[in-house]
Amino acid sequence: MTTNTPQAAQANSPLVKKRGLRELLERGMNVLFFLCGLVAVAFVLFITVYLIISGLPAIQEIGLKDFLFGTKWASTAKEPEFGILPFILTSVYGTAGAMFFGVPIGFLTAVFLAKLAHPRVAAVIRTAVDLLAGIPSVVYGLIGMTVLVPAIRVAFGLSSGATLFAAMIVLAVMILPSIISVSETALKAVPKEYEEASLALGATEIETYFRVSVPAASSGIAAAVVLGIGRAIGEAMAIMMVAGNVPNMPSLFKSVRFLTTAIASEMSYASYGSLQRNALFSIALVLFLFIMLINVLLNTLLKRKKNK
Amino acid sequence: GCGAPAATQSPSQSPAGSPAGGSAALTGKVVTNGSTSMEKVIGALIEQFKTVQPGVTVTYDPTGSGTGVEAAKNGTADIGLASRALKDAEKDGGLTETVIAKDGIAIVVNPANGVEDLTVEQIARIARGEIANWSEVGGGDAEIAFIGREAGSGTRGAFEEITETADVCVYSQELTSTGAVVTAVATTPGAIGYVSLSSVDDTVKALKVAGVAPSEATVLDGTYAIQRPFVFATKTDEPLSEAAQAFYDFAMDSANAELYAAAGVVPAAN
Amino acid sequence: MDARPIIAARDLNLWYGAAQALYSVDMDIPEKQVTALIGPSGCGKSTFLKTLDRMNDLVPGIKITGSVQYRGTEIYDSKVDVTWLRKQIGMVFQKPNPFPMSIYDNIAYGPRTHGVRSKSRLDDVVEKSLRGAAIWDEVKDRLKKSALSLSGGQQQRVCIARALAVEPDILLMDEATSALDPISTSKIEDLIADLKKDYTIVIVTHNMQQATRVSDKCAFFLLGRLIEFGDTTELFSVPRDKRTEDYITGRFG
């Protein structure tokens, strides 16, 4: 704000500031809140910097190529090998599998809730979905371990049911709530006019929902899927309880280890300063980069939706 | 044993002959940290110690042997707990090991399994994946699922060393804890796994090894082949705090042997 | 009046929940003419229009009694396939509502829905409909562009083209020009005059001038009742009902 009146000092005017204390308080609170705001930024920087600092040494020592594309992880062998390709692929496959099962069901449930369901039925299901989202991940792990894993062993005649497949199912269930609620929000935001137009052309309700409403909500639904991917790739404890944890190259009915579980399962045992431990930090760094990538994707999707 | 040295002397000499807890009431805090296999032993020790030294709080954090040793080294724990002998590098790094007990590593199978007895060689071949079906060792026709612990586990280290299968084991699952192995074996008919003897319960069946059933006595006299030490790791050139020393002495006191027995392991002190 | 009405409503009553919105409406809509519905806001024009292609079916708690016949068939008969009815009776809405797709896909939506798959037939239909809606020249070079990129008036004509593409018999338009600028409005009025050669058209309008300009027949609604219905010129020059007169001379509404 500018003022172009170079007034003489109005020392005696009652308007001239005299409440130093109050002014100070105002300034102080402003700074205080600003600092609160900065804290979030500081946290992100802190985590990023920390992960990079602790993740880089092992990568340097092992070599980026051997680290990322090595197919064997034997961290405590006499001649240790630190290839994390199995973990990367497992995370990718596991997430893809979770999407394969979770997205159709989540998406269809969302369409049902947003369009077809009686409001009261929808409210009940929505409560159920929220509850599903609130269940701690170890509870999913517990049930996976005691029910799903034996069931898979029997159903597929395996020697052990702790497999990539089991992890996919658990992840699929865990991402279901986010997919449902984000897609439902997107579907509900579709203007009613689109649907009216379609119905007036002689399309049935179902045709209208799938040919008009869903395409119109597509970026929101895509955001739901990306969010699900983020969730799935970051989950650790639940899949640690069902995936068997062997650092195999992934295969549907083999025991596998994810990026997250690789960190979680060896961290306690790796001795300090050892290459093994540092390599675990490097895995964390890789995971972090994955997540950042997904976040950027998610943000662009959500922004695009807003701009529409 | 697996070449573990006998119990070394406590780094700072305790007053000769004074029974643990017999001295004046202490106050303070003792932090222990490490092996998950030692949970029962340490739990028992801590509980009993509380009754003789109520002023001292002893905490135990089951983070795994590696972390425990590290915690002792950098001082975040008074006593590090390892279910394996310390490595030379660790000793050179300023740590002293004290074996407090010996633990058998039980080879466990599903109770439904007809096999009762395996030789070390058979176990090793199963671990290496050379034997893949129970019928090859006298059981029914079922695929073998070999379930073990994750890299870095004291239990795994000892098992692979004794069976000479280091780096060549073909696992069907690598679980992060003793309990998980027990559960997996209990719920998988074709499974075989190894766990601390102290953790064996009636949901699984412990096999004889070369005709010897695992028990306190067979571990003690060495006839049960697969066993490893439970170790306290302490700083070599820094004395323990008074409270920690009291706990240390208490753990080493042969008068407390029955605590170890209750936890299913063999005290080193006798 | 004409020999045979294409739509005949008899003793039509309609309730939204407990509130009655139409009271015993009788109306014969003649074929290939433009019928205008006028009346003050909330009098039930839109409601009546929607009963003609059963768009009201979607409203929860609605109740309808009486009869509406389309070419002699009772449309509220449970045997009637609504999608078929709506194909016969197209609708254009107040706010232009093209789908968020390309212009081409907008027009092709209806034919595709009704089973047309062949690319060449779709191409034909799209061109014919856009020409019919007098917008072909303006959009022919950007059929693959999003329909949302067009101006309001263009969007509305695309919506009309979209309605034409399913080859309806009747076209209902609910204040189809009220959201548009005067130039777009006059284009659409011209279009209506043109379309009535092939289609029966029913429009709702707030604009008395528009009603006189484009319609052959005119119906005046008040508080859910059909007050007067007849030739537009007659209704505006010698209204039979006092209320009609008051309304068209701007004394209320």
Place this chain on the structure above:
Amino acid sequence: MDARPIIAARDLNLWYGAAQALYSVDMDIPEKQVTALIGPSGCGKSTFLKTLDRMNDLVPGIKITGSVQYRGTEIYDSKVDVTWLRKQIGMVFQKPNPFPMSIYDNIAYGPRTHGVRSKSRLDDVVEKSLRGAAIWDEVKDRLKKSALSLSGGQQQRVCIARALAVEPDILLMDEATSALDPISTSKIEDLIADLKKDYTIVIVTHNMQQATRVSDKCAFFLLGRLIEFGDTTELFSVPRDKRTEDYITGRFG
């Protein structure tokens, strides 16, 4: 005109970002009189009003040049304490906006802000202000009730009382009656007539009748410019400017 204006604006220009909203406004507001600001929507009345107590400070990207003096002090001087200024110059808004607290707390809010803590003094201020705003009798039995439970007209008088409670010198009212029913409006007009004994009052109004009824001076704004300013009776009977005449006779706006 009166001897000494309580507020004097000189060559006041104001920009919202790039758009200029006030152009070189000069105005002297006389003490203990009612000054009305009139003009078509968007002409800058509210903007001008807000410059008087620096409520515009909150708008991002605003730029102000020129001078506004309150009792001889330049209010845009950086040394001026805005909170003190706003205590001197109270403001009542178009929509009644009592805080979601009790009536008592609403009135006591200002005094408390300015350091009054004593219960008995607060009680006095509350009663005095509510009496001043001619609403004491209606609310005296439910001072602890939420102010939101009152009717719109009552809420607006509570807002006026709240403004009075800090003992301002000037009262600014931006269309303070436009959200109210006629009865509430006339109550507040009476109140204004009453208040001008003790306060200088500036009102913005769309209602020409109201301006003639309550104001002594009247200012006509158009497109950000002050077109005419003078005695209300004069301005309405013999407007000097053609545009003023057009506006007050309802020829535009």
Place this chain on the structure above:
Amino acid sequence: MQMERRSARRVLYDRVLRGLLYFSAFLTCALLVVLIGYIFYRGLPNVTWELLSTEPSVLRDVIGILPNIINTLALIFGTLLIVLPLGVGAAIYLNEYARSRRMVEIIEFATETLTGIPSILFGLVGMLFFCQVLGWGSSIRAGILTLVIMILPTIVRTTQESLKTVPASYREAALGLGSGKWRMVRTVVIPSSIDGIVTGCILSIGRIVGESAALLFTAGSASILVGNLSDLLGNSGGSLTVALYMYSMERGKIEVGFAIAAILMVLTLLINLAAKWLGKKLKK
């Protein structure tokens, strides 16, 4: 005249998709019902007063989760105590004070990023920094600080949302009376958005109760009763969820695991109901 019928193909399309919609919704619900039913079926019989009210003992061979309940409470209170002022403060900055659009964008980007980071990474960084660099070892205070980082975005977001619903006219009125900004925020803005802040707290409690990976590495997993607050904060202590993991994985006590799971389900249910109820109140 003849009314045509829809083609068989369209009828099929309609039926199949409609069927899929109902099936999916049914599956989602069935999943929940079966999950909850199974947990209660296996867990509730094992929830005993003894379990809830004792400390575990190897010598007496009993298992109790009282320490874990206390640890969970300590984690909840400790975290909220720190994160509430921070988060509410940040939201107030974003909504009331921030003048630079750029700064707002940066902070919002940061909170969004924090939302997306998996908890195991929080656990890792928390362990590295609080437990090792600061030398606290596994301790509840390390867990609390890690949770603070994790929960911050939740509080910021919910608070911001409810600040946005506070009418601008309240702010104008307060400022018009000569109130300073801070006084306006304190007396008018915060009280009007208290519902949102409380909702944020409830959501956070849900998150804390359900967290495992981040806590396992930072707060540890011990289950002992301690005498005073500083021991409580300074010692390793497992929350209920961590205890669930430890009992079912480390110790193979599946029954205890299910008992805790049943307790957690009840808690989750209550938390959800509370959040819903408040959410409704907020809308009014």
